[in-house]
Protein backbone atom coordinates (compact mmCIF):
# COMPACT_ATOMS: atom_id res chain seq x y z
CA UNK A 86 0.00 0.00 0.00
CA UNK A 87 1.25 3.47 -0.88
CA UNK A 88 1.34 5.65 2.19
CA UNK A 89 2.47 8.82 0.57
CA UNK A 90 -0.52 9.38 -1.66
CA UNK A 91 -2.86 12.34 -1.32
CA UNK A 92 -5.71 9.92 -1.91
CA UNK A 93 -4.78 8.33 1.40
CA UNK A 94 -4.68 11.34 3.68
CA UNK A 95 -7.46 9.85 5.83
CA UNK A 96 -5.61 6.56 6.30
CA UNK A 97 -2.39 8.36 7.18
CA UNK A 98 -4.28 10.45 9.73
CA UNK A 99 -5.95 7.36 11.19
CA UNK A 100 -2.54 5.74 11.60
CA UNK A 101 -1.36 8.75 13.61
CA UNK A 102 -4.33 8.36 15.94
CA UNK A 103 -3.76 4.65 16.54
CA UNK A 104 -0.21 4.68 17.89
CA UNK A 105 2.02 6.14 20.53
CA UNK A 106 5.08 7.02 18.52
CA UNK A 107 8.61 6.71 19.82
CA UNK A 108 9.38 10.00 18.11
CA UNK A 109 7.29 12.78 16.61
CA UNK A 110 9.07 15.34 14.44
CA UNK A 111 7.45 18.74 13.94
CA UNK A 112 8.51 20.25 10.62
CA UNK A 113 8.96 18.76 7.16
CA UNK A 114 11.96 20.74 5.94
CA UNK A 115 15.32 19.10 5.32
CA UNK A 116 16.10 18.97 9.06
CA UNK A 117 12.88 17.16 10.01
CA UNK A 118 13.03 14.87 6.98
CA UNK A 119 16.60 13.84 7.85
CA UNK A 120 15.73 13.18 11.49
CA UNK A 121 12.77 11.02 10.56
CA UNK A 122 14.89 8.93 8.18
CA UNK A 123 17.68 8.40 10.69
CA UNK A 124 15.18 7.52 13.43
CA UNK A 125 13.07 5.03 11.50
CA UNK A 126 16.09 3.19 10.16
CA UNK A 127 17.30 2.70 13.74
CA UNK A 128 14.04 1.09 14.74
CA UNK A 129 12.08 4.02 16.20
CA UNK A 130 8.39 4.21 15.39
CA UNK A 131 8.48 7.72 13.93
CA UNK A 132 5.97 10.32 12.76
CA UNK A 133 6.40 13.71 11.09
CA UNK A 134 3.88 16.51 10.69
CA UNK A 135 4.28 19.57 8.49
CA UNK A 136 1.90 22.52 8.72
CA UNK A 137 2.36 23.65 5.11
CA UNK A 138 3.72 21.51 2.31
CA UNK A 139 6.99 19.65 2.84
CA UNK A 140 9.93 22.00 2.19
CA UNK A 141 7.60 25.03 1.96
CA UNK A 142 9.71 26.86 4.57
CA UNK A 143 13.39 27.61 4.11
CA UNK A 144 14.09 24.26 2.45
CA UNK A 145 12.73 25.39 -0.93
CA UNK A 146 14.18 28.89 -0.72
CA UNK A 147 17.95 28.42 -0.47
CA UNK A 148 20.75 29.00 -3.00
CA UNK A 149 20.35 25.29 -3.80
CA UNK A 150 24.00 24.37 -3.27
CA UNK A 151 25.40 21.47 -1.29
CA UNK A 152 28.43 23.43 -0.13
CA UNK A 153 31.83 21.97 0.60
CA UNK A 154 32.48 24.46 3.38
CA UNK A 155 34.95 26.74 1.59
CA UNK A 156 33.71 29.77 3.52
CA UNK A 157 34.73 28.12 6.82
CA UNK A 158 38.31 28.16 5.57
CA UNK A 159 38.28 31.96 5.63
CA UNK A 160 37.43 31.66 9.35
CA UNK A 161 40.20 29.06 9.85
CA UNK A 162 37.68 26.42 10.96
CA UNK A 163 39.74 23.54 9.59
CA UNK A 164 37.85 20.75 11.36
CA UNK A 165 34.58 22.08 10.00
CA UNK A 166 35.95 22.23 6.42
CA UNK A 167 37.05 18.63 6.70
CA UNK A 168 33.70 17.46 8.12
CA UNK A 169 31.52 19.41 5.70
CA UNK A 170 33.58 18.37 2.68
CA UNK A 171 33.26 14.70 3.58
CA UNK A 172 29.58 15.05 4.30
CA UNK A 173 29.03 16.63 0.91
CA UNK A 174 30.48 13.51 -0.71
CA UNK A 175 28.04 11.33 1.26
CA UNK A 176 25.03 13.48 0.28
CA UNK A 177 26.15 13.19 -3.33
CA UNK A 178 26.71 9.42 -3.31
CA UNK A 179 23.31 8.78 -1.73
CA UNK A 180 21.40 10.91 -4.22
CA UNK A 181 23.40 11.70 -7.34
CA UNK A 182 20.19 12.44 -9.27
CA UNK A 183 19.45 15.42 -7.05
CA UNK A 184 23.00 16.67 -6.49
CA UNK A 185 25.24 17.58 -9.43
CA UNK A 186 28.88 18.75 -9.44
CA UNK A 187 29.18 22.26 -10.84
CA UNK A 188 32.51 23.95 -11.55
CA UNK A 189 32.50 27.37 -9.93
CA UNK A 190 34.75 30.27 -10.99
CA UNK A 191 36.00 32.75 -8.42
CA UNK A 192 37.32 35.77 -10.36
CA UNK A 193 40.14 37.70 -8.65
CA UNK A 194 40.67 41.44 -9.13
CA UNK A 195 43.28 44.04 -8.32
CA UNK A 196 42.65 45.50 -4.87
CA UNK A 197 40.34 42.70 -3.65
CA UNK A 198 41.09 40.84 -0.41
CA UNK A 199 41.90 37.57 -2.18
CA UNK A 200 44.74 37.42 -4.69
CA UNK A 201 45.75 34.51 -6.94
CA UNK A 202 48.47 33.32 -4.54
CA UNK A 203 46.31 33.26 -1.39
CA UNK A 204 43.38 31.76 -3.31
CA UNK A 205 45.60 29.05 -4.74
CA UNK A 206 46.92 28.16 -1.29
CA UNK A 207 43.44 28.37 0.22
CA UNK A 208 41.87 26.12 -2.40
CA UNK A 209 44.75 23.66 -2.14
CA UNK A 210 44.24 23.41 1.64
CA UNK A 211 40.54 23.09 1.02
CA UNK A 212 41.01 20.20 -1.45
CA UNK A 213 43.14 18.42 1.11
CA UNK A 214 40.94 19.00 4.16
CA UNK A 215 37.64 18.33 2.41
CA UNK A 216 39.00 15.20 0.73
CA UNK A 217 38.07 16.54 -2.72
CA UNK A 218 38.25 13.91 -5.48
CA UNK A 219 41.25 14.13 -7.80
CA UNK A 220 39.21 15.09 -10.84
CA UNK A 221 37.47 17.85 -8.91
CA UNK A 222 40.53 19.55 -7.40
CA UNK A 223 41.01 23.25 -7.90
CA UNK A 224 42.65 24.79 -10.93
CA UNK A 225 43.98 28.36 -11.14
CA UNK A 226 43.14 30.28 -14.30
CA UNK A 227 44.97 33.24 -15.81
CA UNK A 228 42.86 36.23 -16.96
CA UNK A 229 42.56 34.96 -20.56
CA UNK A 230 41.46 31.52 -19.43
CA UNK A 231 38.95 33.06 -17.03
CA UNK A 232 37.47 35.24 -19.78
CA UNK A 233 37.33 32.28 -22.11
CA UNK A 234 35.29 30.38 -19.54
CA UNK A 235 32.94 33.30 -19.03
CA UNK A 236 33.21 36.29 -21.37
CA UNK A 237 30.53 38.21 -19.44
CA UNK A 238 32.65 38.89 -16.34
CA UNK A 239 34.20 42.30 -15.72
CA UNK A 240 37.59 42.44 -17.42
CA UNK A 241 39.05 45.55 -15.84
CA UNK A 242 41.59 44.66 -13.13
CA UNK A 243 41.11 40.90 -13.59
CA UNK A 244 44.13 39.03 -12.20
CA UNK A 245 42.93 35.47 -12.74
CA UNK A 246 40.45 33.10 -11.16
CA UNK A 247 40.12 30.15 -8.86
CA UNK A 248 38.21 27.23 -10.33
CA UNK A 249 36.73 24.65 -8.00
CA UNK A 250 33.70 22.40 -7.65
CA UNK A 251 30.45 23.10 -5.78
CA UNK A 252 27.40 20.81 -5.89
CA UNK A 253 24.09 22.06 -7.24
CA UNK A 254 20.85 20.64 -5.87
CA UNK A 255 17.12 21.16 -5.83
CA UNK A 256 16.55 21.78 -2.13
CA UNK A 257 12.83 20.92 -2.13
CA UNK A 258 13.33 17.73 -4.12
CA UNK A 259 16.26 16.74 -1.89
CA UNK A 260 13.95 17.15 1.12
CA UNK A 261 11.16 15.18 -0.52
CA UNK A 262 13.47 12.36 -1.61
CA UNK A 263 14.80 12.04 1.96
CA UNK A 264 11.26 11.97 3.29
CA UNK A 265 10.07 9.46 0.68
CA UNK A 266 12.83 7.11 1.77
CA UNK A 267 11.78 7.66 5.40
CA UNK A 268 8.17 6.83 4.51
CA UNK A 269 9.30 3.77 2.59
CA UNK A 270 11.05 2.65 5.78
CA UNK A 271 7.90 3.17 7.86
CA UNK A 272 7.64 6.85 8.90
CA UNK A 273 4.11 8.22 9.20
CA UNK A 274 4.37 11.61 7.50
CA UNK A 275 1.73 14.12 6.57
CA UNK A 276 1.70 17.68 5.30
CA UNK A 277 -0.85 20.41 6.02
CA UNK A 278 -1.01 19.29 9.65
CA UNK A 279 0.02 21.79 12.28
CA UNK A 280 1.15 21.20 15.86
CA UNK A 281 -1.00 23.80 17.60
CA UNK A 282 -0.28 22.80 21.17
CA UNK A 283 1.76 20.39 23.24
CA UNK A 284 0.35 17.61 25.40
CA UNK A 285 1.94 17.00 28.81
CA UNK A 286 1.75 14.04 31.19
CA UNK A 287 1.25 14.23 34.95
CA UNK A 288 4.93 15.02 35.52
CA UNK A 289 4.81 17.88 32.99
CA UNK A 290 6.76 16.03 30.37
CA UNK A 291 5.75 16.41 26.74
CA UNK A 292 3.86 13.34 25.54
CA UNK A 293 2.59 14.55 22.17
CA UNK A 294 0.87 17.39 20.37
CA UNK A 295 -2.57 18.58 19.46
CA UNK A 296 -2.53 18.56 15.67
CA UNK A 297 -4.82 20.48 13.35
CA UNK A 298 -5.47 19.38 9.78
CA UNK A 299 -5.06 22.56 7.77
CA UNK A 300 -7.28 21.19 4.99
CA UNK A 301 -10.29 20.00 6.99
CA UNK A 302 -9.81 21.96 10.22
CA UNK A 303 -10.12 18.71 12.22
CA UNK A 304 -8.06 18.34 15.35
CA UNK A 305 -6.61 15.21 16.89
CA UNK A 306 -4.03 14.22 19.44
CA UNK A 307 -0.75 12.63 18.43
CA UNK A 308 1.03 10.81 21.24
CA UNK A 309 4.79 10.30 21.27
CA UNK A 310 7.47 9.43 23.80
CA UNK A 311 9.75 12.12 22.37
CA UNK A 312 8.98 15.28 20.40
CA UNK A 313 11.50 17.10 18.23
CA UNK A 314 10.87 20.66 17.14
CA UNK A 315 12.54 20.97 13.70
CA UNK A 316 10.43 23.89 12.58
CA UNK A 317 13.20 26.12 11.20
CA UNK A 318 12.21 29.79 11.45
CA UNK A 319 9.28 28.77 13.69
CA UNK A 320 11.46 27.02 16.29
CA UNK A 321 11.21 29.86 18.82
CA UNK A 322 7.42 30.09 18.42
CA UNK A 323 7.10 26.48 19.55
CA UNK A 324 9.67 26.93 22.31
CA UNK A 325 7.56 29.84 23.52
CA UNK A 326 4.42 27.70 23.46
CA UNK A 327 6.29 25.18 25.59
CA UNK A 328 7.30 28.00 27.96
CA UNK A 329 10.94 27.16 27.39
CA UNK A 330 12.29 29.99 25.26
CA UNK A 331 15.26 30.98 27.36
CA UNK A 332 18.90 31.77 26.60
CA UNK A 333 19.87 31.84 22.96
CA UNK A 334 17.21 32.76 20.44
CA UNK A 335 16.77 32.73 16.70
CA UNK A 336 17.97 35.63 14.62
CA UNK A 337 16.21 35.41 11.27
CA UNK A 338 17.87 36.81 8.20
CA UNK A 339 16.32 37.02 4.77
CA UNK A 340 18.01 36.04 1.52
CA UNK A 341 16.55 36.54 -1.93
CA UNK A 342 17.32 35.21 -5.41
CA UNK A 343 16.50 36.56 -8.85
CA UNK A 344 15.96 34.42 -11.95
CA UNK A 345 16.66 35.54 -15.52
CA UNK A 346 16.16 33.86 -18.86
CA UNK A 347 19.29 32.76 -20.71
CA UNK A 348 18.43 35.23 -23.46
CA UNK A 349 19.01 38.24 -21.21
CA UNK A 350 21.63 36.66 -18.94
CA UNK A 351 23.47 34.07 -21.09
CA UNK A 352 25.77 32.77 -18.35
CA UNK A 353 27.81 29.67 -19.28
CA UNK A 354 29.77 29.30 -16.12
CA UNK A 355 28.78 29.49 -12.44
CA UNK A 356 30.48 32.49 -10.81
CA UNK A 357 31.11 33.26 -7.14
CA UNK A 358 31.94 36.94 -6.94
CA UNK A 359 32.43 39.92 -4.64
CA UNK A 360 29.66 42.51 -4.55
CA UNK A 361 30.94 46.10 -4.14
CA UNK A 362 30.35 45.84 -0.37
CA UNK A 363 32.56 42.72 -0.20
CA UNK A 364 29.72 40.21 0.27
CA UNK A 365 29.96 37.12 -1.91
CA UNK A 366 27.24 36.44 -4.48
CA UNK A 367 26.51 33.42 -6.67
CA UNK A 368 25.42 33.57 -10.31
CA UNK A 369 24.46 30.07 -11.46
CA UNK A 370 23.26 28.74 -14.81
CA UNK A 371 20.34 26.30 -14.53
CA UNK A 372 18.80 24.88 -17.68
CA UNK A 373 17.43 27.74 -19.69
CA UNK A 374 17.78 30.17 -16.77
CA UNK A 375 20.42 31.97 -14.72
CA UNK A 376 19.80 32.72 -11.05
CA UNK A 377 21.63 35.10 -8.74
CA UNK A 378 21.75 35.40 -4.96
CA UNK A 379 21.72 36.12 -2.23
CA UNK A 380 21.16 38.90 0.28
CA UNK A 381 21.48 38.68 4.06
CA UNK A 382 19.35 41.13 6.03
CA UNK A 383 17.81 40.94 9.49
CA UNK A 384 14.13 39.98 9.22
CA UNK A 385 11.19 40.50 11.55
CA UNK A 386 8.07 40.10 9.35
CA UNK A 387 5.68 37.31 8.37
CA UNK A 388 7.46 33.95 8.54
CA UNK A 389 5.35 32.13 5.99
CA UNK A 390 5.64 34.57 3.17
CA UNK A 391 8.83 36.64 3.12
CA UNK A 392 8.87 38.99 0.15
CA UNK A 393 11.44 40.47 -2.20
CA UNK A 394 11.56 44.20 -1.53
CA UNK A 395 12.76 47.04 -3.75
CA UNK A 396 15.96 47.28 -1.68
CA UNK A 397 16.71 43.59 -2.14
CA UNK A 398 16.11 43.91 -5.84
CA UNK A 399 18.26 47.03 -6.22
CA UNK A 400 21.08 45.44 -4.25
CA UNK A 401 21.31 42.33 -6.44
CA UNK A 402 20.87 44.27 -9.69
CA UNK A 403 23.69 46.56 -8.59
CA UNK A 404 25.91 43.55 -7.78
CA UNK A 405 25.14 42.02 -11.19
CA UNK A 406 25.97 45.29 -12.90
CA UNK A 407 29.26 45.42 -11.00
CA UNK A 408 30.40 41.96 -12.16
CA UNK A 409 28.62 41.71 -15.53
CA UNK A 410 28.67 45.34 -16.73
CA UNK A 411 27.82 44.63 -20.36
CA UNK A 412 24.44 43.11 -19.51
CA UNK A 413 22.70 46.30 -18.31
CA UNK A 414 19.99 44.33 -16.56
CA UNK A 415 17.10 46.03 -14.85
CA UNK A 416 13.98 44.89 -12.99
CA UNK A 417 12.03 44.31 -16.20
CA UNK A 418 14.43 41.48 -17.03
CA UNK A 419 13.69 39.52 -13.87
CA UNK A 420 11.56 36.49 -14.66
CA UNK A 421 11.03 35.06 -11.19
CA UNK A 422 12.36 35.30 -7.66
CA UNK A 423 12.13 33.85 -4.18
CA UNK A 424 12.89 34.90 -0.63
CA UNK A 425 13.86 32.64 2.26
CA UNK A 426 14.63 32.96 5.96
CA UNK A 427 17.77 31.64 7.63
CA UNK A 428 16.96 30.36 11.11
CA UNK A 429 20.29 31.44 12.62
CA UNK A 430 21.17 31.33 16.30
CA UNK A 431 22.04 34.71 17.80
CA UNK A 432 25.15 34.63 19.90
CA UNK A 433 25.60 36.93 22.85
CA UNK A 434 27.22 40.18 21.79
CA UNK A 435 26.68 39.43 18.10
CA UNK A 436 23.55 39.97 16.13
CA UNK A 437 23.67 43.32 14.41
CA UNK A 438 25.59 42.16 11.39
CA UNK A 439 23.80 39.17 9.83
CA UNK A 440 26.94 37.94 8.06
CA UNK A 441 28.73 37.59 11.41
CA UNK A 442 26.18 35.17 12.86
CA UNK A 443 27.27 31.55 12.91
CA UNK A 444 25.63 29.12 10.47
CA UNK A 445 26.14 26.26 12.91
CA UNK A 446 23.20 24.27 14.17
CA UNK A 447 22.22 24.26 17.80
CA UNK A 448 20.12 21.94 19.97
CA UNK A 449 17.97 23.05 22.91
CA UNK A 450 16.40 20.60 25.37
CA UNK A 451 13.68 22.02 27.60
CA UNK A 452 12.67 20.85 31.09
CA UNK A 453 9.54 19.41 29.55
CA UNK A 454 11.68 17.27 27.25
CA UNK A 455 11.07 19.23 24.03
CA UNK A 456 14.12 18.88 21.78
CA UNK A 457 14.54 21.82 19.41
CA UNK A 458 17.06 22.13 16.59
CA UNK A 459 17.78 25.08 14.33
CA UNK A 460 20.54 26.60 12.24
CA UNK A 461 22.76 24.50 10.00
CA UNK A 462 22.76 23.94 6.26
CA UNK A 463 21.32 21.56 3.70
CA UNK A 464 24.70 19.84 3.48
CA UNK A 465 24.73 18.98 7.15
CA UNK A 466 21.21 17.56 7.35
CA UNK A 467 22.33 13.96 7.88
CA UNK A 468 24.79 14.87 10.63
CA UNK A 469 22.20 17.04 12.36
CA UNK A 470 19.76 14.13 12.21
CA UNK A 471 22.35 11.77 13.63
CA UNK A 472 23.06 14.12 16.51
CA UNK A 473 19.35 14.45 17.39
CA UNK A 474 18.54 10.76 17.10
CA UNK A 475 21.62 9.88 19.17
CA UNK A 476 20.17 12.09 21.89
CA UNK A 477 16.71 10.55 21.57
CA UNK A 478 17.98 6.95 21.74
CA UNK A 479 20.19 7.82 24.70
CA UNK A 480 17.17 9.22 26.54
CA UNK A 481 15.02 6.22 25.66
CA UNK A 482 17.75 3.88 26.82
CA UNK A 483 18.03 5.68 30.16
CA UNK A 484 14.27 5.96 30.65
CA UNK A 485 13.06 2.64 29.32
CA UNK A 486 16.14 0.50 28.88
CA UNK A 487 15.41 0.13 25.16
CA UNK A 488 18.38 -0.23 22.83
CA UNK A 489 18.33 1.02 19.26
CA UNK A 490 20.89 0.41 16.55
CA UNK A 491 23.44 2.91 15.28
CA UNK A 492 22.73 5.23 12.38
CA UNK A 493 22.79 3.60 8.96
CA UNK A 494 22.15 6.63 6.75
CA UNK A 495 25.78 7.04 5.68
CA UNK A 496 25.38 4.32 3.08
CA UNK A 497 21.66 4.58 2.49
CA UNK A 498 20.53 5.97 -0.87
CA UNK A 499 17.62 8.38 -0.60
CA UNK A 500 14.53 7.77 -2.71
CA UNK A 501 15.46 7.91 -6.40
CA UNK A 502 19.11 7.44 -5.46
CA UNK A 503 19.34 3.72 -6.18
CA UNK A 504 21.47 4.24 -9.26
CA UNK A 505 24.75 2.65 -8.17
CA UNK A 506 26.27 5.77 -6.60
CA UNK A 507 27.85 8.61 -8.55
CA UNK A 508 29.79 6.18 -10.74
CA UNK A 509 26.81 4.02 -11.59
CA UNK A 510 24.64 7.06 -12.29
CA UNK A 511 26.10 7.72 -15.75
CA UNK A 512 25.45 4.14 -16.81
CA UNK A 513 21.98 4.25 -15.28
CA UNK A 514 21.22 7.43 -17.21
CA UNK A 515 22.28 5.82 -20.47
CA UNK A 516 20.08 2.77 -19.90
CA UNK A 517 17.05 4.77 -18.89
CA UNK A 518 17.52 7.21 -21.72
CA UNK A 519 17.18 4.48 -24.31
CA UNK A 520 14.20 3.06 -22.38
CA UNK A 521 12.54 6.49 -22.38
CA UNK A 522 13.15 6.99 -26.06
CA UNK A 523 11.76 3.52 -26.82
CA UNK A 524 8.43 4.50 -25.28
CA UNK A 525 8.29 7.60 -27.45
CA UNK A 526 9.84 10.33 -25.32
CA UNK A 527 12.13 12.90 -26.87
CA UNK A 528 15.73 12.65 -25.65
CA UNK A 529 15.54 15.98 -23.85
CA UNK A 530 12.30 15.07 -22.07
CA UNK A 531 13.49 11.62 -21.06
CA UNK A 532 16.70 13.09 -19.66
CA UNK A 533 14.83 15.69 -17.66
CA UNK A 534 12.65 13.01 -16.07
CA UNK A 535 15.67 10.83 -15.28
CA UNK A 536 17.52 13.75 -13.70
CA UNK A 537 14.47 14.73 -11.65
CA UNK A 538 13.32 11.34 -10.40
CA UNK A 539 16.46 9.17 -10.51
CA UNK A 540 15.69 5.49 -9.96
CA UNK A 541 11.96 6.26 -9.57
CA UNK A 542 11.84 7.28 -13.22
CA UNK A 543 10.53 3.81 -14.17
CA UNK A 544 7.27 4.69 -12.39
CA UNK A 545 7.07 7.88 -14.48
CA UNK A 546 7.73 5.97 -17.69
CA UNK A 547 4.93 3.52 -16.81
CA UNK A 548 2.57 6.37 -16.01
CA UNK A 549 3.47 8.03 -19.29
CA UNK A 550 2.43 4.91 -21.19
CA UNK A 551 -0.62 4.04 -19.08
CA UNK A 552 -2.03 7.56 -19.00
CA UNK A 553 -1.17 8.62 -22.52
CA UNK A 554 -4.70 8.19 -23.90
CA UNK A 555 -6.25 9.85 -20.86
CA UNK A 556 -3.88 12.81 -21.27
CA UNK A 557 -4.90 13.20 -24.90
CA UNK A 558 -8.57 13.04 -23.88
CA UNK A 559 -8.00 15.70 -21.21
CA UNK A 560 -6.02 17.85 -23.62
CA UNK A 561 -2.97 17.53 -21.38
CA UNK A 562 0.68 16.95 -22.14
CA UNK A 563 1.23 13.26 -21.17
CA UNK A 564 4.53 14.13 -19.48
CA UNK A 565 2.85 16.75 -17.31
CA UNK A 566 0.07 14.32 -16.44
CA UNK A 567 2.58 11.60 -15.44
CA UNK A 568 4.46 14.05 -13.24
CA UNK A 569 1.22 15.28 -11.69
CA UNK A 570 -0.08 11.80 -10.91
CA UNK A 571 3.31 10.83 -9.52
CA UNK A 572 3.33 13.95 -7.30
CA UNK A 573 -0.15 13.22 -5.94
CA UNK A 574 0.24 9.47 -5.50
CA UNK A 575 3.86 9.11 -4.47
CA UNK A 576 4.82 12.50 -3.04
CA UNK A 577 1.71 13.67 -1.18
CA UNK A 578 1.20 16.78 -3.34
CA UNK A 579 -2.25 18.17 -2.54
CA UNK A 580 -2.36 21.67 -3.97
CA UNK A 581 -1.25 23.21 -7.27
CA UNK A 582 1.49 25.16 -5.44
CA UNK A 583 2.92 21.86 -4.17
CA UNK A 584 3.22 20.62 -7.72
CA UNK A 585 4.45 23.81 -9.36
CA UNK A 586 6.84 24.93 -6.61
CA UNK A 587 8.13 21.98 -4.55
CA UNK A 588 7.66 18.95 -6.86
CA UNK A 589 8.84 20.50 -10.15
CA UNK A 590 10.54 23.81 -9.22
CA UNK A 591 8.78 25.28 -12.25
CA UNK A 592 7.49 28.41 -10.58
CA UNK A 593 11.08 29.52 -10.05
CA UNK A 594 12.74 28.16 -13.18
CA UNK A 595 10.04 27.89 -15.83
CA UNK A 596 7.19 30.24 -15.07
CA UNK A 597 5.98 29.95 -18.68
CA UNK A 598 5.46 26.20 -18.18
CA UNK A 599 3.34 26.98 -15.10
CA UNK A 600 1.18 29.43 -17.02
CA UNK A 601 0.85 27.01 -19.89
CA UNK A 602 -0.32 24.04 -17.82
CA UNK A 603 -1.91 25.47 -14.68
CA UNK A 604 -5.54 25.37 -15.80
CA UNK A 605 -5.51 21.72 -16.87
CA UNK A 606 -3.49 20.73 -13.81
CA UNK A 607 -5.95 22.42 -11.47
CA UNK A 608 -8.94 20.80 -13.20
CA UNK A 609 -7.32 17.39 -13.03
CA UNK A 610 -6.40 17.80 -9.37
CA UNK A 611 -9.95 18.83 -8.50
CA UNK A 612 -11.36 15.73 -10.14
CA UNK A 613 -8.74 13.42 -8.77
CA UNK A 614 -8.72 14.68 -5.20
CA UNK A 615 -12.43 15.50 -4.98
CA UNK A 616 -11.96 19.14 -4.08
CA UNK A 617 -15.07 21.24 -3.62
CA UNK A 618 -15.44 24.29 -5.87
CA UNK A 619 -14.54 26.39 -2.85
CA UNK A 620 -11.27 24.48 -2.50
CA UNK A 621 -10.58 24.82 -6.20
CA UNK A 622 -11.04 28.59 -6.04
CA UNK A 623 -8.91 28.87 -2.94
CA UNK A 624 -6.04 26.77 -4.29
CA UNK A 625 -6.18 28.49 -7.69
CA UNK A 626 -5.86 31.89 -6.07
CA UNK A 627 -3.01 30.61 -3.89
CA UNK A 628 -1.15 29.68 -7.05
CA UNK A 629 -1.95 33.02 -8.67
CA UNK A 630 -0.68 34.77 -5.55
CA UNK A 631 2.59 32.82 -5.69
CA UNK A 632 3.00 33.63 -9.37
CA UNK A 633 2.33 37.26 -8.62
CA UNK A 634 4.79 37.37 -5.72
CA UNK A 635 7.52 35.73 -7.77
CA UNK A 636 7.48 38.67 -10.17
CA UNK A 637 6.46 41.46 -7.76
CA UNK A 638 7.56 44.14 -7.01
CA UNK A 639 9.63 43.38 -10.01
CA UNK A 640 7.21 44.89 -12.46
Ligand SMILES: Cc1cc2nc3c(=O)[nH]c(=O)nc-3n(C[C@H](O)[C@H](O)[C@H](O)COP(=O)(O)OP(=O)(O)OC[C@H]3O[C@@H](n4cnc5c(N)ncnc54)[C@H](O)[C@@H]3O)c2cc1C
Pocket residue numbers: 111112113114115116117134135136137138139140141142143144145146147148149150151152278279280281315316317318319323338339340341379425426427428459460461462463464465
Ligand atom coordinates in the same frame (compact mmCIF):
# COMPACT_ATOMS: atom_id res chain seq x y z
C1 LIG B 1 18.61 32.54 1.22
C2 LIG B 1 19.14 31.26 1.75
C3 LIG B 1 20.12 30.57 1.05
C4 LIG B 1 20.61 29.37 1.54
N1 LIG B 1 21.48 28.67 0.79
C5 LIG B 1 21.92 27.48 1.20
C6 LIG B 1 22.74 26.69 0.37
O1 LIG B 1 22.99 27.03 -0.79
N2 LIG B 1 23.20 25.51 0.85
C7 LIG B 1 22.89 25.07 2.12
O2 LIG B 1 23.37 24.01 2.51
N3 LIG B 1 22.06 25.78 2.93
C8 LIG B 1 21.55 26.96 2.49
N4 LIG B 1 20.68 27.67 3.26
C9 LIG B 1 20.31 27.13 4.57
C10 LIG B 1 19.25 26.02 4.44
O3 LIG B 1 18.33 26.32 3.42
C11 LIG B 1 18.52 25.85 5.76
O4 LIG B 1 19.48 25.61 6.75
C12 LIG B 1 17.54 24.67 5.78
O5 LIG B 1 16.72 24.67 4.63
C13 LIG B 1 16.69 24.75 7.03
O6 LIG B 1 15.83 23.66 7.02
P1 LIG B 1 14.84 23.38 8.22
O7 LIG B 1 14.21 22.07 7.96
O8 LIG B 1 15.55 23.54 9.51
O9 LIG B 1 13.77 24.56 8.16
P2 LIG B 1 12.53 24.69 7.16
O10 LIG B 1 12.85 24.24 5.81
O11 LIG B 1 11.98 26.06 7.30
O12 LIG B 1 11.48 23.64 7.74
C14 LIG B 1 10.74 23.87 8.91
C15 LIG B 1 9.32 23.43 8.62
O13 LIG B 1 8.57 23.40 9.84
C16 LIG B 1 7.22 23.68 9.53
N5 LIG B 1 6.51 24.07 10.75
C17 LIG B 1 6.70 25.20 11.47
N6 LIG B 1 5.87 25.23 12.54
C18 LIG B 1 5.15 24.07 12.50
C19 LIG B 1 4.11 23.53 13.31
N7 LIG B 1 3.66 24.20 14.39
N8 LIG B 1 3.58 22.33 12.98
C20 LIG B 1 4.02 21.66 11.88
N9 LIG B 1 4.99 22.15 11.06
C21 LIG B 1 5.56 23.33 11.37
C22 LIG B 1 7.35 24.80 8.51
O14 LIG B 1 6.19 24.95 7.73
C23 LIG B 1 8.57 24.39 7.71
O15 LIG B 1 8.25 23.72 6.51
C24 LIG B 1 20.13 28.86 2.79
C25 LIG B 1 19.14 29.55 3.48
C26 LIG B 1 18.62 30.72 2.95
C27 LIG B 1 17.51 31.43 3.65
